[in-house]
Amino acid sequence: MSQEIVDAVRRYAEQHYNDGGWDVVVECYDDADIAEVIGNVRSLDAAVKRFAPLIDIWSERQADARISSGEEV
Numbered sequence: 001m002s003q004e005i006v007d008a009v010r011r012y013a014e015q016h017y018n019d020g021g022w023d024v025v026v027e028c029y030d031d032a033d034i035a036e037v038i039g040n041v042r043s044l045d046a047a048v049k050r051f052a053p054l055i056d057i058w059s060e061r062q063a064d065a066r067i068s069s070g071e072e073v
Contacts, residue, residue: 005042005047006031006034006035008047009044009051013025014026020056022055034047037054
């Protein structure tokens, strides 16, 4: 695991906080959690792709919660 890639993922998540489920990474994931998801990737693009399935799920759940609460999506 490269700490550089973990740090890059954290910055990416912070920059995309309001995009889909990246807020979950910012609020709930520590460096070890990020490292576990990204494995041994060597680029930010590859790391983001590893997170994509999780981000999609969290984004859908957030949209469902907004719909259930009557908030516009």
